[in-house]
Amino acid sequence: xxxxxSLRFIGNATTVLRLGPFTLLTDPNxxxxxxxxxxxNGLVSRRLxxxxxxxxxxxxxxxxxxxxxxxxxFDRVAVRELNxxxxxxxxxxxxxxxxxxxxxxxxxxxxxxxxxxxxxxASVTVTSLPGTHARGRLARLLPPVMGSMVEYRAAPDAxxxxxxxxxxxxxxxxxxxxxxxxxxxDVAVVHLGGTxxxxxxxxxxxxxGVDLLELLRPRRVVPVHYDDYxxxxxxxxxxxxxxERRDPPAAVTRVDRGRTVALPSHLTR
Numbered sequence: 001x002x003x004x005x006s007l008r009f010i011g012n013a014t015t016v017l018r019l020g021p022f023t024l025l026t027d028p029n030x031x032x033x034x035x036x037x038x039x040x041n042g043l044v045s046r047r048l049x050x051x052x053x054x055x056x057x058x059x060x061x062x063x064x065x066x067x068x069x070x071x072x073x074f075d076r077v078a079v080r081e082l083n084x085x086x087x088x089x090x091x092x093x094x095x096x097x098x099x100x101x102x103x104x105x106x107x108x109x110x111x112x113x114x115x116x117x118x119x120x121x122a123s124v125t126v127t128s129l130p131g132t133h134a135r136g137r138l139a140r141l142l143p144p145v146m147g148s149m150v151e152y153r154a155a156p157d158a159x160x161x162x163x164x165x166x167x168x169x170x171x172x173x174x175x176x177x178x179x180x181x182x183x184x185x186d187v188a189v190v191h192l193g194g195t196x197x198x199x200x201x202x203x204x205x206x207x208x209g210v211d212l213l214e215l216l217r218p219r220r221v222v223p224v225h226y227d228d229y230x231x232x233x234x235x236x237x238x239x240x241x242x243x244e245r246r247d248p249p250a251a252v253t254r255v256d257r258g259r260t261v262a263l264p265s266h267l268t269r
Contacts, residue, residue: 006260033049067167067168069090087115089126089148090108126150168202186264207238
């Protein structure tokens with residue numbers, strides 16, 4: 001393991017990824033326990049857990065990777081306090097929304113588009129992947145969501161470290177192309193929680209989380225997004241029990257809030 005490459009879990013879907021010289025923030029959500037967030041179309045939810053740190057305690061960032069524009073993924077604290085010149089890699093819909101809020105470096109990534117950042121010989125490439133937040137008529141009421149593949153190379157001839165960020169997706173047929181394009185995924189950061197609205201599933205529960213692992217076959221999985229809000233109905237224990245029962249081809253690494261897990265380092269050929 002290389003301590004330069006790590007994931008720190010802040011809470012909900014918020015993580016800090018340190019990949020060599022790069023530092024990325026995912027889905028910034030910094031409201032406190034007991035506060036309410038607006039999820040659109042009259043739906044609100046109360047936060048049940050504090051984030052591990054405040055937004056003012058973040059390290060210097062190179063970019064934000066935002067799966068979609070919901071209040072539990074980009075909240076009013078982020079709107080108020082994040083640097084307006086920080087690159088935000090997200091869906092076209094979210095990029096337009098944040099542009100209207102004064103963020104000057106939003107990067108719209110339609111599905112399969114990517115952006116590459118470089119420092120010296122190191123690079124990190126973020127590719128937008130298909131995501132489905134809901135099925136049927138409710139899908140039209142929710143914002144578009146993307147998964148992301150983060151590929152870090154320490155040098156131009158290095159093997160990539162691949163980190164899949166699921167976003168708030170359900171398992172669906174388009175994800176098969178992710179497996180085809182990325183036969184090796186080192187780490188999957190999987191949004192769980194079994195979020196429900198009006199009785200309809202909006203994020204993966206324990207069973208769907210293991211379906212995803214069987215489909216994409218990552219080497220390691222880090223579960224997130226499972227107990228921060230009242231709309232989440234499937235606790236982490238559901239996922240862990242399903243993993244125990246079905247034994248998917250992925251090692252589960254549970255990371256408590258505020259804790260950091262080391263990520264692999266791939267050396268040059």
